Amino acid sequence: MKTIEELLQEATQKIQDVKDSSSLNDLRVLYLGKKGPVQELMKGMKDLSKEEKPIFGQKVNQLKQDLSKMIEEKKEQLAALEMQKKIESEKIDITLPGRKPELGNAHPLNLVRQELEDLFIGLGYQVIEGDDIVDDEYCFERANIPKDHPARDMQDSLYIDPNRLLRTHTTAIQMVVLEESAPNLPIKVVCPGKVYRRDDDDATHSHQFMQMEGLVIGEKVTLADLKGTLEFMARKLFGQDRQIRFRPSYFPFTEPSVEVDVSCHICNGKGCPTCKGTGWIEILGAGEVHPNVLKMAGYDPKKCSGFAFGVGIERVAMLKYGIDDIRHFYTNDKRFNSTFKRYE
Numbered sequence: 637m638k639t640i641e642e643l644l645q646e647a648t649q650k651i652q653d654v655k656d657s658s659s660l661n662d663l664r665v666l667y668l669g670k671k672g673p674v675q676e677l678m679k680g681m682k683d684l685s686k687e688e689k690p691i692f693g694q695k696v697n698q699l700k701q702d703l704s705k706m707i708e709e710k711k712e713q714l715a716a717l718e719m720q721k722k723i724e725s726e727k728i729d730i731t732l733p734g735r736k737p738e739l740g741n742a743h744p745l746n747l748v749r750q751e752l753e754d755l756f757i758g759l760g761y762q763v764i765e766g767d768d769i770v771d772d773e774y775c776f777e778r779a780n781i782p783k784d785h786p787a788r789d790m791q792d793s794l795y796i797d798p799n800r801l802l803r804t805h806t807t808a809i810q811m812v813v814l815e816e817s818a819p820n821l822p823i824k825v826v827c828p829g830k831v832y833r834r835d836d837d838d839a840t841h842s843h844q845f846m847q848m849e850g851l852v853i854g855e856k857v858t859l860a861d862l863k864g865t866l867e868f869m870a871r872k873l874f875g876q877d878r879q880i881r882f883r884p885s886y887f888p889f890t891e892p893s894v895e896v897d898v899s900c901h902i903c904n905g906k907g908c909p910t911c912k913g914t915g916w917i918e919i920l921g922a923g924e925v926h927p928n929v930l931k932m933a934g935y936d937p938k939k940c941s942g943f944a945f946g947v948g949i950e951r952v953a954m955l956k957y958g959i960d961d962i963r964h965f966y967t968n969d970k971r972f973n974s975t976f977k978r979y980e
Contacts, residue, residue, distance in 0.1 A: 766809035802832035818934035822854035853942035890923025
């Protein structure tokens with residue numbers, strides 16, 4: 637009996653002093669394992685008398701239970717301490733500001749398109765979009781460009797089949813609007829969208845780019861109305877000091893036709909590398925809608941007239957933001973895109 641009491645005291649002290657789960661497991665094997673002292677006590681029962689065996693066996697079993705209980709309780713204590721240490725080492729300082737998600741921003745071409753749309757909506761225009769794939773009739777023939785017309789060579793087109801192609805200009809949308817609106821007046825629309833031509837890509841050309849074309853049809857609509865509209869647009873885009881000038885040109889769907897220049901916003905017309913020393917920058921083509929276009933859409937050119945213009949959105953963005961290569965718009969460089977947060 638003395639041996640059992642001494643063993644219990646010894647084991648109790650060691651269990652109390654243990655500092656980690658690994659050492660506690662070593663103690664469990666030491667005292668309760670097959671070669672441990674508790675098992676040795678059980679083996680010694682064969683040398684006892686019949687009267688002593690039950691008493692001794694009960695004492696050994698109680699020792700085994702007491703040791704197992706102490707080891708389990710110590711195991712729980714150590715697990716709680718280890719968890720607390722882990723929590724302390726991995727805790728989050730909730731007083732620190734959180735990580736803000738990085739938000740994207742609109743593409744510079746979409747910023748310019750939005751600015752143009754807002755500008756013309758303010759003038760009473762409707763924004764009309766259309767399909768990228770159009771019929772040859774609406775892309776060319778309704779725009780006074782028949783199949784044998786040399787102007788088709790100026791727009792090296794991407795045909796899908798003999799009658800359908802990727803639109804070379806958003807004039808195709810205007811022709812549909814004219815047909816669907818006839819004979820109602822007035823018509824005031826802008827038609828933005830992507831257009832496609834079989835050009836070689838370089839710093840100033842791309843096989844796909846964005847256009848916004850405008851169309852106004854009404855009674856006694858003149859070039860003076862066109863000039864006032866484009867002057868307003870130029871000042872909104874490039875500053876209140878801008879002036880515009882018309883130069884005679886040729887487009888099959890307008891007569892007369894003009895190229896439109898805006899006074900350079902970098903040098904204010906004095907001459908600089910941006911305007912190649914001329915003081916002017918070409919921004920778009922325009923003109924009075926050709927009588928043939930009106931006739932094909934169901935209008936009487938003697939009773940109504942109108943003007944049309946087409947501006948390249950990339951062209952405006954390059955001038956507005958000082959971009960030297962059109963390919964920057966399409967390379968998806970995050971550093972480039974993040975430069976443009978809003979339009980002015």
